[in-house]
Amino acid sequence: MSEYLYIKNASQVITVSGSSNKPKVGREMSNIGVIENGSVLIKKDRIVLVGVNQAVEQYVNRLSEPVDVINAAGKVVTPGLIDPHTHIVFAGSREKELEMRLKGAKYIDILKAGGGILSTTAETRQASEQQLISETVPRLDRFLQYGVTTIEAKSGYGLTTMDEWKQLRVAKKLNEIHPIDLVSTFMGAHAVPNEYKENPDDFVQLIINEMLPLVAKEKLAEFCDVFCEEGVFTVEQSKIILVEGKRLGLLPKIHADEIVPFGGAELAAELGAVSADHLLRASEEGILEMAEKGVIAVLLPGTAFFLMAEPANARRMIEAGVAVALSTDRNPGSSPTESLPFIMNLACLTMKMTPEEVLAACTINAAHAINRAHEIGSIEVGKKADVILFDARNYQTLQYNYAVNLVDTVIKNGKVVVKGGVNVAK
Ligand SMILES: O=C(O)CC1=NCN=C1
Numbered sequence: 001m002s003e004y005l006y007i008k009n010a011s012q013v014i015t016v017s018g019s020s021n022k023p024k025v026g027r028e029m030s031n032i033g034v035i036e037n038g039s040v041l042i043k044k045d046r047i048v049l050v051g052v053n054q055a056v057e058q059y060v061n062r063l064s065e066p067v068d069v070i071n072a073a074g075k076v077v078t079p080g081l082i083d084p085h086t087h088i089v090f091a092g093s094r095e096k097e098l099e100m101r102l103k104g105a106k107y108i109d110i111l112k113a114g115g116g117i118l119s120t121t122a123e124t125r126q127a128s129e130q131q132l133i134s135e136t137v138p139r140l141d142r143f144l145q146y147g148v149t150t151i152e153a154k155s156g157y158g159l160t161t162m163d164e165w166k167q168l169r170v171a172k173k174l175n176e177i178h179p180i181d182l183v184s185t186f187m188g189a190h191a192v193p194n195e196y197k198e199n200p201d202d203f204v205q206l207i208i209n210e211m212l213p214l215v216a217k218e219k220l221a222e223f224c225d226v227f228c229e230e231g232v233f234t235v236e237q238s239k240i241i242l243v244e245g246k247r248l249g250l251l252p253k254i255h256a257d258e259i260v261p262f263g264g265a266e267l268a269a270e271l272g273a274v275s276a277d278h279l280l281r282a283s284e285e286g287i288l289e290m291a292e293k294g295v296i297a298v299l300l301p302g303t304a305f306f307l308m309a310e311p312a313n314a315r316r317m318i319e320a321g322v323a324v325a326l327s328t329d330r331n332p333g334s335s336p337t338e339s340l341p342f343i344m345n346l347a348c349l350t351m352k353m354t355p356e357e358v359l360a361a362c363t364i365n366a367a368h369a370i371n372r373a374h375e376i377g378s379i380e381v382g383k384k385a386d387v388i389l390f391d392a393r394n395y396q397t398l399q400y401n402y403a404v405n406l407v408d409t410v411i412k413n414g415k416v417v418v419k420g421g422v423n424v425a426k
């Protein structure tokens with residue numbers, strides 16, 4: 001195994017270069033830096049050269065050290081895909097809810113009746129750290145097979161100080177043992193637990209006075225997120241939590257305007273949140289304020305699809321100058337999928353995003369949504385060698401061939417972890 005890995009003769013290399021200091025907005029989202037007949041040279045865990053085949057070949061031929069070669073003929077090479085919004089650490093499953101919703105039950109009514117998030121919370125509270133690890137690893141393995149090399153991971157199924165702490169410790173442990181990188185978000189404000197149903201403001205105080213200080217002291221999360229929604233947390237409660245999180249060094253994110261127009265996008269802009277997520281019902285004012293303040297819209301078309309709801313107005317957001325990222329929203333209730341490639345298909349087919357925009361949204365813009373654009377999200381010299389080879393001759397095929405997995409090879413930190421679609425990292 002040499003220090004050099006040479007990915008040669010790709011049909012296309014999609015570099016998504018030139019936007020590491022700020023996310024792509026507007027027409028910039030369509031500029032994804034395509035190199036026809038290109039190659040990539042990796043040394044250890046970093047990208048050291050990317051360009052047209054001949055130029056990279058000449059450089060490689062002058063090297064005195066041995067070079068491992070991957071023949072990428074007929075393949076499209078992209079940066080590793082990034083999922084900036086998952087609830088991946090949890091126990092149990094919620095298939096029963098699908099049947100209820102197919103018979104007309106609404107997501108939010110199931111939650112209000114003590115199901116939904118609260119039923120996953122009951123199972124997650126019961127689960128040991130080891131059980132949470134063993135239930136989450138297969139989900140991470142599937143993400144890897146879909147070409148996802150970095151994900152964000154929220155807490156929010158503990159809803160007690162110790163159980164939120166447990167979830168975040170599990171995410172930290174998974175980040176150490178699994179090839180995928182996990183970036184953690186504290187989301188103690190995911191739902192009001194039954195024991196605080198009569199006095200939700202006391203739960204907000206528990207989050208402020210106990211959970212946030214512990215998470216900040218132990219540096220178990222970089223972001224703080226709140227489910228700002230009718231019947232969950234009010235705009236006022238959300239603001240109190242996110243302002244305190246920000247004071248303690250946790251950057252704000254917000255589940256905004258998912259079910260009803262609720263002012264979440266406006267709150268995200270007011271607080272200068274890194275991202276506002278969902279936005280199926282965001283107002284025109286909220287979109288304009290997000291554009292003005294540079295708040296990234298993390299859109300979740302898989303959740304809209306699974307909840308049989310209208311998706312977010314991506315075209316209006318892109319037109320208004322809001323940076324758009326995409327995510328699976330992997331969770332057991334409203335989006336049980338790891339297929340970020342299918343989310344890209346849905347973004348094209350249900351939100352009319354272009355093949356270029358969805359690639360920018362799943363790479364560099366997603367990297368900005370988790371504060372990692374200096375490290376990942378594009379194929380540029382000095383960045384982490386997180387690279388995907390897709391079995392396709394051009395990037396448009398990735399959206400044309402929908403609901404299939406075209407990932408052939410996944411390289412994580414310069415090491416091959418998926419080959420021929422098979423996980424070889426074990
Ligand atoms: O239902 C869940 O478990 C996750 C979720 N949080 C907010 N929307 C969906």
Ligand SMILES: [Zn+2]
Nearest residue numbers: 085087255329
């Ligand atoms: Zn979510």
